[in-house]
Amino acid sequence: MGHLFGNYYEAVAVVLFGIGFTTLLFHRNMIKKIIGFNIMDTAVYLFLAAKGYIAGRAAPVPESAQALKRAEDFINPVPAGLVLTGIVVSVSVTAVMLALTIRLYRRYHTLDIDQITLLAKREQYEEEM
Amino acid sequence: MSIIQNFPLFNIVMSMMSGVISSLLPRRQAKCVSLALIGAAGIMNACVLWYVSVHGQYTYMMGHFPAPWGNEIRVGVLEAVLAVFFCAIMFLSLLGGERYLDTDVEETKANLYYTMLDLMLTSLLALIYTNDMFTAYVFVEINTIAAGALIMSRNNGHTLVAATKYMIMSLVGSGLLLLGLSILYDVTGHLLMVNMHEQIVSYAQTGEYAIPLTVAMALMSVGLAIKSALFPFHTWLPDAYAYATPTSAAILSSLVSKGYIFLLFKIFYRVFGFDFVLDHKVTNLLFAFGVAGMLMGSVVAIYQHDVRRLIAFSSIAQIGYIYMGIGLAVPMGTVAAVFHIMSHAASKSMLFIAAKGLSEVSGDSKDFAHLRGSGLRNKLAGVAFSVGAFSMVGIPLFAGFTSKVYFAEAALTAAGGKLVVAMAALAVSTILNAIYFIRALITIYTPKECADFDAASYRIPVTMAVALVCFIVLNLFLGTWSGSIERAIATGLGTF
DSSP: OHHHHHTHHHHHHHHHHHHHHHHHHHOSBHHHHHHHHHHHHHHHHHHHHHHHOOTTOBOSOOSSSTTOOOGGGBOOOHHHHHHHHHHHHHHHHHHHHHHHHHHHHHHHSOOBHHHHHHHHHHHHHHHHO | OOGGGGHHHHHHHHHHHHHHHHTTSOHHHHHHHHHHHHHHHHHHHHHHHHHHHHHOOEEEEGGGOOTTTSOEEEEOHHHHHHHHHHHHHHHHHHHHHHHHHHHHBOGGGHHHHHHHHHHHHHHHHHHHHBOBHHHHHHHHHHHHHHHHHHHHTBOSHHHHHHHHHHHHHHHHHHHHHHHHHHHHHHHHSOOBHHHHHHHHHHHHHHTTTHHHHHHHHHHHHHHHHHHTTOGGGOTTHHHHHHHSOHHHHHHIIIIIHHHHHHHHHHIIIIIIOHHHHHHTTHHHHHHHHHHHHHHHHHHHHHTOOBHHHHHHHHHHHHHHHHHHHHHTOSHHHHHHHHHHHHHHHHHHHHHHHHHHHHHHTTTTOOBHHHHTTHHHHSHHHHHHHHHHHHHHHTOTTSHHHHHHHHHHHHHHHSOHHHHHHHHHHHHHHHHHHHHHHHHHHHHHTSOOOOTTOOTTTOOOOHHHHHHHHHHHHHHHHHHHSHHHHHHHHHHHHHTO
């Protein structure tokens, strides 16, 4: 238990990941699925950002050339870079998913993925008749 | 430094740029750009293959920042062989199905199809060559978006639903991959595979971080298994392959899932080291699911009356073969798995293109009831379909037979229990394959007239004919001259 409370950022991140993951996988509403996906990815960014922070150290931006200190004074900047890259990726995937949802809605007039699957099957059945 | 050493990175950048240019060009020019690009990439990678087989493997630093700070590309024999092969399959798939793209894709959006195809090539090459985990993740996502777009490019209800299902499952998979690699980065402090490996080896000796490393490996294995449609995660696959345009179906079945499997190889061999993987029994799990996939995919395929769904379910069985090879946990098993990646890619893309040729002469129906006699109406497509079916069943001379021999050889060197299970699974799955493929062959060669078909005016498209002949030659080549390829794979894996 001590580990859990000592690393509460990471624990919360994993719980959020689980929430997003189950929403993405099991929720029937397309929009909520996309929200779930974003929660899931954001949880990983929280995890990375929490891991990049080192207690008592400054952001890796020296105020002036004279203030340029040793690397030991700064936090790790790489996770921040990874988070930025990850955000770009998840924004583009979200855009694709939203575009797909709009096309599905225009065709089937519902956001429920189970109902959409059913309607698509019926469409095929009518085509074959 | 030789100029050839720059080719892998140059290829990745070049295909990305072509994607951008294609989005501005009219349809016909975009098609030419794509074909030229894939051809050029294939030739350049052949040069790289020659270079590494003479001078040995090398690591390419980007911006001359040495490890552990920079981003790297690593080129070995195995990577080069697969890159050449992927380019060849992609070229032939595009050539074989290009005529149907004009009718399947809306005319105003046709050039965007080629943009997605170029991005697909970019991501596949990057997945093959990269030595950096986070770069791999970014290109996994690019691959997902491009594959989703390739599925939904044929604008009807089924493809939209199929693309949605594909995207959802893929996002679940890449989410798990991202979490896994974040944990791995936090534990090891590196993103380059080689540096990660050094840290993991030192942790393995001291016993530190045992749980986080296991969790990371499990997350990444499951994530990539979902993305490559290993058996219990295959639900998105049949619809996606059955309703997409033939070129998309051929590329998706033969290349997209294989890119992820190759990334899994890298994670197992280069990041964790195979001994570490064996200690954690991950291979046993993959073996069990692989065997289940081999059997279940084939059983479900027997009940299909749609030729493209039959081929799609057969793909699930073949992915099962590949995972079974990894799961055997012997060096020969991995060689067999890599060889099967190639033989399956060569056969499946040919089957999808040939199936389109057969349904074209049967009133555009994919149902076996209407396909009767189609092998006699479109002779070349019939022959190609037969070659693909023979290869999948495992008749000698064809590619599928050779990979089954390698799997059997690998099983003989495996531990007792796995030997029995693998051999039994191979035998049963071969019989099941034979049941549905031979039934399909009998159907297409049963003489029957088709009302919608006008024999006098029908000519098989030239591009499709060329592609099918090349596919047949490629298949026979893999089946009969497999020795040199097997040696190349074994050398490549030895220095992986």
